[in-house]
Amino acid sequence: xxxxxxxxxxxxxxxxxxxxxxxxxxxxxxxxxxxxxxxxxxxxxxxxxxxxxxxxxxxxxxxxxxxxxxxxxxxxxxxxxxxxxxxxxxxxxxxxxxxxxxxxxxxxxxxx
DNA sequence: TCCGTGACGCGAT
DNA sequence: CATCGCGCCACGG
Numbered sequence: 001x002x003x004x005x006x007x008x009x010x011x012x013x014x015x016x017x018x019x020x021x022x023x024x025x026x027x028x029x030x031x032x033x034x035x036x037x038x039x040x041x042x043x044x045x046x047x048x049x050x051x052x053x054x055x056x057x058x059x060x061x062x063x064x065x066x067x068x069x070x071x072x073x074x075x076x077x078x079x080x081x082x083x084x085x086x087x088x089x090x091x092x093x094x095x096x097x098x099x100x101x102x103x104x105x106x107x108x109x110x111x112x
Numbered sequence: 113t114c115c116g117t118g119a120c121g122c123g124a125t
Numbered sequence: 126c127a128t129c130g131c132g133c134c135a136c137g138g
Binding site: 114116117121122 | 127128129130131132133134135136137138
Binding site: 022023024027034035036037038039040041043044051054055056057058061062063064067068071 | 121
């Protein structure tokens with residue numbers, strides 16, 4: 001498993017019941033600002049994670065169909081309140097404490 | 113190695 | 126509020 005994925009998984013596990021976060025926030029907390037797509041990718045292939053607690057920016061569910069319904073039900077079961085199609089982030093967003101994990105090496109870019 | 117593919121983010125229209 | 130475009134990035138064919 002890549003170091004990136006491990007950090008992302010560890011970060012997602014920190015979101016407590018009754019709180020939510022976003023793909024972008026998880027990516028930043030894990031040390032990979034801008035890697036929101038990898039957070040989604042990781043959620044898509046990992047088991048045992050509180051996946052329902054990760055939302056898109058603005059607190060909207062990014063899943064489609066039945067999965068979206070299930071996510072909403074799971075969150076409401078944790079006490080999360082929706083305002084229309086999104087959750088009130090000001091009230092429910094989990095603030096990640098500053099991590100002590102060393103910053104990962106920025107990805108090397110080819111062809112300066 | 114190139115290229116398409118996402119459970120994305122954000123500013124512009 | 127709905128769409129679009131573009132940047133982002135690991136993966137897999």
